[in-house]
Amino acid sequence: TGYDLFATTFSPDGRVFQVEYATKAVENSGTAIGLRVKDGVVLGVEKLILSKMLVEGSNRRIHTIDKHAGLVFAGLSADARQLVNRSRDEASNYRTTYGSDVPAQVLANRVASFTHAHTLYWSLRPFGASVLMGVYDADGPQLYCVEPSGSCYNYFGCAVGKGKQAAKVEIEKLDLANMTARQAVVEVAKIIYSVHDEVKDKAFELELSWVCDESNRRHQLVPKDLLQEAEKQAKEALQEDMDDE
Amino acid sequence: MLSVGNPVSYNHGSSTGNPPYPTDDPALGTTIMAVVYDGGVVMGADSRTSAGSYIANRAADKITLVHDSIFVCRSGSAADTQALTDYLKLYLGMHSLDLEEAPSVQTAAHLINQLLYSNKNHLMAGMIVAGWDKRNGPSVFNIPLGGGVIPELYSIGGSGSSYIYGYVDANFKKNMTKEEAQTFVKNAVSLAIARDGSSGGLIRTVTISADGVERELVLGDKLPKIGFGQ
Numbered sequence: 122t123g124y125d126l127f128a129t130t131f132s133p134d135g136r137v138f139q140v141e142y143a144t145k146a147v148e149n150s151g152t153a154i155g156l157r158v159k160d161g162v163v164l165g166v167e168k169l170i171l172s173k174m175l176v177e178g179s180n181r182r183i184h185t186i187d188k189h190a191g192l193v194f195a196g197l198s199a200d201a202r203q204l205v206n207r208s209r210d211e212a213s214n215y216r217t218t219y220g221s222d223v224p225a226q227v228l229a230n231r232v233a234s235f236t237h238a239h240t241l242y243w244s245l246r247p248f249g250a251s252v253l254m255g256v257y258d259a260d261g262p263q264l265y266c267v268e269p270s271g272s273c274y275n276y277f278g279c280a281v282g283k284g285k286q287a288a289k290v291e292i293e294k295l296d297l298a299n300m301t302a303r304q305a306v307v308e309v310a311k312i313i314y315s316v317h318d319e320v321k322d323k324a325f326e327l328e329l330s331w332v333c334d335e336s337n338r339r340h341q342l343v344p345k346d347l348l349q350e351a352e353k354q355a356k357e358a359l360q361e362d363m364d365d366e
Numbered sequence: 367m368l369s370v371g372n373p374v375s376y377n378h379g380s381s382t383g384n385p386p387y388p389t390d391d392p393a394l395g396t397t398i399m400a401v402v403y404d405g406g407v408v409m410g411a412d413s414r415t416s417a418g419s420y421i422a423n424r425a426a427d428k429i430t431l432v433h434d435s436i437f438v439c440r441s442g443s444a445a446d447t448q449a450l451t452d453y454l455k456l457y458l459g460m461h462s463l464d465l466e467e468a469p470s471v472q473t474a475a476h477l478i479n480q481l482l483y484s485n486k487n488h489l490m491a492g493m494i495v496a497g498w499d500k501r502n503g504p505s506v507f508n509i510p511l512g513g514g515v516i517p518e519l520y521s522i523g524g525s526g527s528s529y530i531y532g533y534v535d536a537n538f539k540k541n542m543t544k545e546e547a548q549t550f551v552k553n554a555v556s557l558a559i560a561r562d563g564s565s566g567g568l569i570r571t572v573t574i575s576a577d578g579v580e581r582e583l584v585l586g587d588k589l590p591k592i593g594f595g596q
Binding site: 217218219220221224226227259 | 464470473479480501
């Protein structure tokens with residue numbers, strides 16, 4: 122207490138509370154998952170529906186950053202919008218300056234630096250959003266997670282948001298190295314359905330995207346028929362689990 | 367009465383206010399070229415830097431290193447092209463730290479194009495960026511005076527290049543061996559030197575491939591004697 126007023130103050134045990142509080146904002150949001158597999162990256166998110174008046178497909182959580190890169194976020198959507206715009210600018214500037222697709226590592230580091238910069242000044246607040254970036258560059262598909270602290274890691278599988286603990290347990294059971302993106306789409310749907318809390322949050326919309334060989338290395342929302350198939354299989358798997366219990 | 371021909375006239379600091387030394391900006395009236403062969407590129411250039419009719423450097427090196435396996439042939443203003451390649455070397459060095467590997471030739475070409483195009487009103491520089499990188503193999507990019515990046519299999523530039531368009535167009539072959547490509551470059555530059563007053567001196571060549579970089583020198587009295595009835 123008293124050490125949590127500004128992002129410029131450390132606590133005696135070496136923590137920056139403002140950044141930790143920002144992470145709490147992320148943890149209150151719907152689960153977002155990213156899986157890096159053999160031939161691409163799949164991103165998925167549990168979009169909690171707050172009102173029946175919302176148009177279906179609005180409040181997008183998955184955004185395309187460049188033709189070979191996309192991201193999904195968890196946390197405050199307005200904060201995430203800044204990160205999305207910044208990512209787009211960075212990717213575009215890279216292309217103008219260097220004449221080629223921005224590599225995953227470079228893009229992730231730039232977004233992470235931007236996020237981190239907002240933890241250095243008392244006059245700014247940290248971003249209340251974590252971002253999972255799926256990028257298919259010349260080195261293949263990669264998945265990066267940038268957190269409000271500005272830390273940035275390269276993952277095979279990652280989850281952020283409400284159900285991240287349960288989701289991570291499920292992800293660790295998967296054999297990602299030998300999976301195709303098409304299979305991963307179904308797995309992501311299954312995990313999101315299984316970590317969704319029917320009691321606390323009622324309705325949700327599933328948003329799924331991929332950037333893989335099948336999509337010609339372009340980031341796009343998963344085609345409608347595959348999305349419906351994935352949701353069907355996810356609901357069936359959930360039913361089986363319930364029947365088992 | 368013996369005719370001495372046109373005597374050289376020295377400017378002794380006349381009343382017109384011209385100083386008694388050359389005042390033209392040192393320029394690379396030049397012949398430069400780069401050629402892709404099977405496995406690498408050969409870059410060639412003459413070695414004359416002129417300041418008006420005075421040859422400021424008769425053994426200049428116009429093929430400048432900007433990264434381990436990426437070089438730039440410079441033509442136009444010596445000052446402008448040196449400044450540009452200095453910047454390019456710096457930016458490529460920093461960029462390779464971010465990438466954790468050597469940058470591609472395409473990256474170098476686009477970077478220098480950004481510099482050139484943004485400052486086109488203050489620069490006179492025509493460059494050929496060439497080299498070898500892991501992903502694309504050998505590449506040659508021509509960056510003309512106003513900017514623009516043109517990928518080519520062979521490219522010529524500088525004032526002397528006008529005289530050898532026919533020769534290079536007729537004699538270039540795809541997938542030459544290294545020796546064929548080196549001979550091609552030396553012959554072409556030699557022909558250009560023979561006709562262009564602003565090109566001369568020796569011929570420098572730089573051969574870049576996966577195996578590294580090889581520099582060669584053909585001295586002025588050992589230029590290939592092609593054409594002219596030889």
